[in-house]
Amino acid sequence: MTDTKVAGFPAKPLVLDRMGTCVRAGTRLLGLLGADIRHADLAFSFNNQLLSYWERKYLYVPYSVPAEELENAIQGIRALDILACNVTFPHKVAIMNYLDEMDDSTRRMGSVNLVVNREGVLWGYNTDSMGFMDALHATGLMDDLDSALIYGAGGAGRALATALAAAGISKIWLYDIVEARSHAIESRLSHNGCRVCAVAPEDLPHLRPALIVNATPLGRGEQAGVSPLEDLRTGQDARLFFDLNYNPARSRFLQQAGTLGVPAENGLRMMCYQAKRSIDIAVDQVPFDWFYTALRTKEIEQHMVAAGSAPAATP
Amino acid sequence: MTDTKVAGFPAKPLVLDRMGTCVRAGTRLLGLLGADIRHADLAFSFNNQLLSYWERKYLYVPYSVPAEELENAIQGIRALDILACNVTFPHKVAIMNYLDEMDDSTRRMGSVNLVVNREGVLWGYNTDSMGFMDALHATGLMDDLDSALIYGAGGAGRALATALAAAGISKIWLYDIVEARSHAIESRLSHNGCRVCAVAPEDLPHLRPALIVNATPLGRGEQAGVSPLEDLRTGQDARLFFDLNYNPARSRFLQQAGTLGVPAENGLRMMCYQAKRSIDIAVDQVPFDWFYTALRTKEIEQHMVAAGSAPAATP
Numbered sequence: 001m002t003d004t005k006v007a008g009f010p011a012k013p014l015v016l017d018r019m020g021t022c023v024r025a026g027t028r029l030l031g032l033l034g035a036d037i038r039h040a041d042l043a044f045s046f047n048n049q050l051l052s053y054w055e056r057k058y059l060y061v062p063y064s065v066p067a068e069e070l071e072n073a074i075q076g077i078r079a080l081d082i083l084a085c086n087v088t089f090p091h092k093v094a095i096m097n098y099l100d101e102m103d104d105s106t107r108r109m110g111s112v113n114l115v116v117n118r119e120g121v122l123w124g125y126n127t128d129s130m131g132f133m134d135a136l137h138a139t140g141l142m143d144d145l146d147s148a149l150i151y152g153a154g155g156a157g158r159a160l161a162t163a164l165a166a167a168g169i170s171k172i173w174l175y176d177i178v179e180a181r182s183h184a185i186e187s188r189l190s191h192n193g194c195r196v197c198a199v200a201p202e203d204l205p206h207l208r209p210a211l212i213v214n215a216t217p218l219g220r221g222e223q224a225g226v227s228p229l230e231d232l233r234t235g236q237d238a239r240l241f242f243d244l245n246y247n248p249a250r251s252r253f254l255q256q257a258g259t260l261g262v263p264a265e266n267g268l269r270m271m272c273y274q275a276k277r278s279i280d281i282a283v284d285q286v287p288f289d290w291f292y293t294a295l296r297t298k299e300i301e302q303h304m305v306a307a308g309s310a311p312a313a314t315p
Numbered sequence: 316m317t318d319t320k321v322a323g324f325p326a327k328p329l330v331l332d333r334m335g336t337c338v339r340a341g342t343r344l345l346g347l348l349g350a351d352i353r354h355a356d357l358a359f360s361f362n363n364q365l366l367s368y369w370e371r372k373y374l375y376v377p378y379s380v381p382a383e384e385l386e387n388a389i390q391g392i393r394a395l396d397i398l399a400c401n402v403t404f405p406h407k408v409a410i411m412n413y414l415d416e417m418d419d420s421t422r423r424m425g426s427v428n429l430v431v432n433r434e435g436v437l438w439g440y441n442t443d444s445m446g447f448m449d450a451l452h453a454t455g456l457m458d459d460l461d462s463a464l465i466y467g468a469g470g471a472g473r474a475l476a477t478a479l480a481a482a483g484i485s486k487i488w489l490y491d492i493v494e495a496r497s498h499a500i501e502s503r504l505s506h507n508g509c510r511v512c513a514v515a516p517e518d519l520p521h522l523r524p525a526l527i528v529n530a531t532p533l534g535r536g537e538q539a540g541v542s543p544l545e546d547l548r549t550g551q552d553a554r555l556f557f558d559l560n561y562n563p564a565r566s567r568f569l570q571q572a573g574t575l576g577v578p579a580e581n582g583l584r585m586m587c588y589q590a591k592r593s594i595d596i597a598v599d600q601v602p603f604d605w606f607y608t609a610l611r612t613k614e615i616e617q618h619m620v621a622a623g624s625a626p627a628a629t630p
Contacts, residue, residue, distance in 0.1 A: 023374070025352050025354070048337060059337070059338070061376060080379075080380060081380065
């Protein structure tokens with residue numbers, strides 16, 4: 001060994017102690033699986049804070065998986081005895097092909113963001129819809145929202161449209177650059193008697209939705225600074241702008257809300273509620289006091305753009 | 316949500332802060348992959364202490380994989396973008412079937428305990444042999460060891476026999492309950508001009524090796540309290556008993572060394588050196604000061620049964 005002295009080597013290496021206590025042999029892994037999860041730092045911090053309730057028994061880690069490796073990755077979850085994975089862009093729909101079990105409501109939603117490995121049997125769930133509705137209720141603006149426009153009809157958009165329809169929002173417009181995707185949701189949700197419309201680009205300036213949701217990746221990562229909202233008139237009667245992205249905290253889309261004087265909510269609180277719901281399903285109920293304290297850590301609070309007050313005590 | 320107040324909920328939840336800082340989105344995973352890794356708590360603690368040198372950039376986690384899932388697990392390492400895995404019982408030999416690249420010395424050894432994923436290409440290494448020799452040198456007894464008896468001719472036994480032969484030990488006896496395994500090593504190492512003998516059970520009481528190594532799982536887990544050494548005469552001229560197991564710290568085998576007044580070393584220091592060697596290969600050189608400090612943490616020190624002095628400054 002040829003190592004030499006390290007300049008600035010600490011007399012009492014605190015980092016050593018901290019890292020040494022994160023994992024033990026019996027620690028079960030949960031994770032976030034997506035093609036590019038670099039924007040999701042806070043999800044790891046928050047999930048691990050929640051999971052620390054069961055000291056060192058669970059840990060939440062990143063899994064970067066490109067589309068062509070998805071099937072091997074799912075076999076890997078089973079083979080490597082990973083307990084659960086949240087699933088994000090672009091796998092939420094494709095993953096349904098590789099799961100063993102799903103309840104009817106998840107199957108109808110057509111999108112999965114949580115896989116739970118129960119002794120080798122892989123179950124699919126959608127906690128995006130739950131987390132979104134929890135966060136929406138927490139804004140205190142729910143009563144004002146009788147119509148919604150959702151940008152993006154991928155996995156997240158599907159889940160949100162289904163949840164809003166179930167919550168009784170009377171009119172939902174869907175817009176996606178791949179028009180077939182919004183039409184697919186339109187035809188599915190119309191069976192439930194909800195008025196869901198897939199809209200074309202030229203329709204957008206004429207809509208006046210109460211709620212506008214960005215469920216696209218526009219605004220984060222390589223598309224930072226980009227917003228799906230091209231004509232500000234679309235937002236002029238809105239009561240709430242909701243961006244599922246949370247990094248950066250105030251996207252171009254949410255800055256547009258500010259310009260219009262409309263309350264804005266980024267995706268951080270939704271991610272937090274979604275994380276709690278996922279852990280409730282995959283592991284056990286996270287006590288609400290624990291959840292609330294994690295929600296109020298400085299790290300989380302400083303990234304929230306709360307539409308209403310400070311983090312709400314109840315969803 | 317139906318959660319209620321938690322009794323004893325801490326005013327300042329320290330665990331929350333600690334766990335929240337273990338992982339971020341860009342953290343790369345290394346792991347230990349084996350059928351039963353419950354005995355390996357200290358490996359997680361030690362590896363994560365070493366990896367904390369690169370703050371939150373790497374994390375060492377457990378992967379429990381039964382034999383029939385090994386191939387899917389290896390595909391999973393690639394698909395889930397896991398950076399590296401140490402490999403332990405019973406996969407060290409079988410895993411060689413699923414790797415892409417191996418250097419000649421590893422191939423000759425016939426055993427792999429480290430897989431490194433370099434952009435989808437899986438490389439195999441053996442750091443058991445390096446860690447074992449590092450630990451052996453650290454005892455200060457190396458000059459007294461002219462002959463060795465190794466119990467167990469599985470993955471670890473193969474690596475150790477190869478390393479001892481390369482180090483010039485003139486006589487090596489191998490014993491395994493599956494006799495064919497020791498014969499396989501005998502014929503391979505004999506090509507190198509070393510005197511290696513596969514021995515039968517009835518030979519054991521007549522041998523007088525200077526070094527006796529337990530490279531079987533006897534002594535840990537479900538086989539705690541069991542020793543491979545049945546006749547104490549075999550150990551009466553020994554200069555060192557070396558048990559690759561380290562949990563419990565003083566196995567039945569090492570207690571027998573005590574009875575005979577022979578110095579004893581458990582596998583903890585070897586695991587530590589092996590961990591450093593693995594990280595050196597998979598990530599980058601761990602500075603020796605950092606290694607030495609981790610080696611001297613109370614958690615590690617109290618599980619060592621050092622044959623020589625306190626943890627040595629140089630291997």
